[in-house]
Amino acid sequence: MRYRVAVTTIRDLARLADVSVATVSRVFNNPEVVSQETREHVLRVAARVGYQPNESARTLATKKSYMIGLIWDTDHRRPGWRHPFLQEILIGLKTALSERGYHLLLLATSEREDSDKDVYLRAVKRHNLDGVVFIDNGTRDPALDVLAASGVPCVSLDRPVSGPRTTYVTSDNVGGARSAVARLHARGCRTIATITGPVRTRPGAERLDGYRAELAALDLPYRPELVVEGDFYLAGGYAGMRRLLDLPHRPDGVFVAGDEMAVGALRAITEAGLAVPEDVALIGFDDIELAALVPPGITTIAQDKAGFGTAAATALVEMIDSAEDEAPPPTVLPTTVVLRGTA
Amino acid sequence: MRYRVAVTTIRDLARLADVSVATVSRVFNNPEVVSQETREHVLRVAARVGYQPNESARTLATKKSYMIGLIWDTDHRRPGWRHPFLQEILIGLKTALSERGYHLLLLATSEREDSDKDVYLRAVKRHNLDGVVFIDNGTRDPALDVLAASGVPCVSLDRPVSGPRTTYVTSDNVGGARSAVARLHARGCRTIATITGPVRTRPGAERLDGYRAELAALDLPYRPELVVEGDFYLAGGYAGMRRLLDLPHRPDGVFVAGDEMAVGALRAITEAGLAVPEDVALIGFDDIELAALVPPGITTIAQDKAGFGTAAATALVEMIDSAEDEAPPPTVLPTTVVLRGTA
DNA sequence: CTGAAAGCGCTTACAG
DNA sequence: CTGAAAGCGCTTACAG
Numbered sequence: 174m175r176y177r178v179a180v181t182t183i184r185d186l187a188r189l190a191d192v193s194v195a196t197v198s199r200v201f202n203n204p205e206v207v208s209q210e211t212r213e214h215v216l217r218v219a220a221r222v223g224y225q226p227n228e229s230a231r232t233l234a235t236k237k238s239y240m241i242g243l244i245w246d247t248d249h250r251r252p253g254w255r256h257p258f259l260q261e262i263l264i265g266l267k268t269a270l271s272e273r274g275y276h277l278l279l280l281a282t283s284e285r286e287d288s289d290k291d292v293y294l295r296a297v298k299r300h301n302l303d304g305v306v307f308i309d310n311g312t313r314d315p316a317l318d319v320l321a322a323s324g325v326p327c328v329s330l331d332r333p334v335s336g337p338r339t340t341y342v343t344s345d346n347v348g349g350a351r352s353a354v355a356r357l358h359a360r361g362c363r364t365i366a367t368i369t370g371p372v373r374t375r376p377g378a379e380r381l382d383g384y385r386a387e388l389a390a391l392d393l394p395y396r397p398e399l400v401v402e403g404d405f406y407l408a409g410g411y412a413g414m415r416r417l418l419d420l421p422h423r424p425d426g427v428f429v430a431g432d433e434m435a436v437g438a439l440r441a442i443t444e445a446g447l448a449v450p451e452d453v454a455l456i457g458f459d460d461i462e463l464a465a466l467v468p469p470g471i472t473t474i475a476q477d478k479a480g481f482g483t484a485a486a487t488a489l490v491e492m493i494d495s496a497e498d499e500a501p502p503p504t505v506l507p508t509t510v511v512l513r514g515t516a
Numbered sequence: 517m518r519y520r521v522a523v524t525t526i527r528d529l530a531r532l533a534d535v536s537v538a539t540v541s542r543v544f545n546n547p548e549v550v551s552q553e554t555r556e557h558v559l560r561v562a563a564r565v566g567y568q569p570n571e572s573a574r575t576l577a578t579k580k581s582y583m584i585g586l587i588w589d590t591d592h593r594r595p596g597w598r599h600p601f602l603q604e605i606l607i608g609l610k611t612a613l614s615e616r617g618y619h620l621l622l623l624a625t626s627e628r629e630d631s632d633k634d635v636y637l638r639a640v641k642r643h644n645l646d647g648v649v650f651i652d653n654g655t656r657d658p659a660l661d662v663l664a665a666s667g668v669p670c671v672s673l674d675r676p677v678s679g680p681r682t683t684y685v686t687s688d689n690v691g692g693a694r695s696a697v698a699r700l701h702a703r704g705c706r707t708i709a710t711i712t713g714p715v716r717t718r719p720g721a722e723r724l725d726g727y728r729a730e731l732a733a734l735d736l737p738y739r740p741e742l743v744v745e746g747d748f749y750l751a752g753g754y755a756g757m758r759r760l761l762d763l764p765h766r767p768d769g770v771f772v773a774g775d776e777m778a779v780g781a782l783r784a785i786t787e788a789g790l791a792v793p794e795d796v797a798l799i800g801f802d803d804i805e806l807a808a809l810v811p812p813g814i815t816t817i818a819q820d821k822a823g824f825g826t827a828a829a830t831a832l833v834e835m836i837d838s839a840e841d842e843a844p845p846p847t848v849l850p851t852t853v854v855l856r857g858t859a
Numbered sequence: 860c861t862g863a864a865a866g867c868g869c870t871t872a873c874a875g
Numbered sequence: 876c877t878g879a880a881a882g883c884g885c886t887t888a889c890a891g
Contacts, residue, residue: 536877537878538879539877549877551876551877554876554877575883576883577882578883
């Protein structure tokens, strides 16, 4: 006993209610199978003594823990990595999962070696996790593929993975990027540049695709010098914008593939003595809190942040509850354009 | 069997290694008690078959789960509540806890009723949690007091709680506020105002205390009209600053008790056509990411964000490992002043 | 509708 | 140093 709280076991409760432990168990797991009278009686006694089934014992017996592992690699290979809206995702996940009776276990896997191909799978087995959600950190992690291949229900955020019971949720990056370019064009921009995310990341690559697609749709030429690769951070946006401003024929509109980079880009423009949006219009991506706070407000493509959590929870529970080895199709969340001061 | 992964039990391993299950168990929990030869042999076989002890069974047998509950009430009574640096705290906690062998379980307690005085305690019992960390959300939650009183090891962030095995970690809010006022004074400000946090919150009240203390130390009069209460959000900072600017004798320096409010205050000053820091100097609190990003950069009192996680983990594990009913003293993290453009 | 019993995968006195 | 056995708190066929 580690704390002073009296802990009532199913055996205690059975004795107090004068029934067998099997009956008590049924009252909680299969209520329809026990007579109304005994059921109510047991429930009453249970409430009086504050009975709580021990989840470890339950998990041991059923192989189901009602716990979902959250893989969110905070310091492996990329110490400074920050998710643009982790808090929103966590809230969405936690809420949606708890409505379905699941808890979230933050898997601490920081001190592992690179060669360790099944850290995650091991953790899943050890803790009898029912499923896993994986938050992409932009690095290729072989341990994730091992997990996905294992048949453990698994949903990934912003990073396609394949496996018998694996799916992912992502924003409509292509569509979002297209509407950004379209908006820039509609307000008169004719030389539209982009500062991309790292193109090895999925969102980075897709937003660039969208940029090109919309250019084509608008009959605007694609000019490689108008495309500079950023890093999703402020510094990359700043540096990227500097390069664009140095061009002999500078752009009058820029689609910046992330809001934090957009803040950097904005700063570069201002420092160059140019006006936003008059000289250069700017549209970001994400709609992080910061976007609304930086004057004059960054026009941006908003992602459905809470939607990530809800969609992930739904897909996960669907796979967990299904006997089949089949995964729901990827969820693609729509984006919306939020007009503010920069475009 | 919920997934296709072969799961080796201690029994399987014992058979394969040709020893008893007791010996296998000892190899993992009490290695020094088994002969080197058998130990190495068992370890070798274990590695070959990828043996993983089942944590649920282990918890059932030992009453120790190596899981810490995280109480972070996201939507109870205050839907829009956001922590200024939750992500940093989570990273710090997760890292420090994992070094000590613990995992973090996000307790989902959203759909409870107000009258439910022991949601947390129940969750702790159900899941055999070894301890709990509680992130303050500014509301008084009776369920927390019940938990603290129960004897479950418990550390609270930024909110004093008392109980046999309870402590808390907080920043030196008084000291931080004092150094802010001192800095303002040092750069020449003589009419120093403050925009406080909600004074019913601990950090709000303490930072106001610090403001008053430093005023007194500097022999500056305390003038109630120079104190306006904010809400820790941008809007409160903006509104508070508007009121201060309307004063017949407006302040030349303002200590704003949170960075997000400081951004709002900065905006109000700019809109009024005044210059920062020339007309009004500004110092915030927290050092959130935003503070560095908003031109000209907000001078602020930085909190040791990672320190919260580390200190909480240390205190928690200390209480868990101790047989006594005694809690380590509260941790008060030092603050540092970060000079940027506003003061 | 209900109970007795086996089993989930571990740990830990108790003997030897 | 090692093994046989009881026990942790549940669930779930199997009988009745």
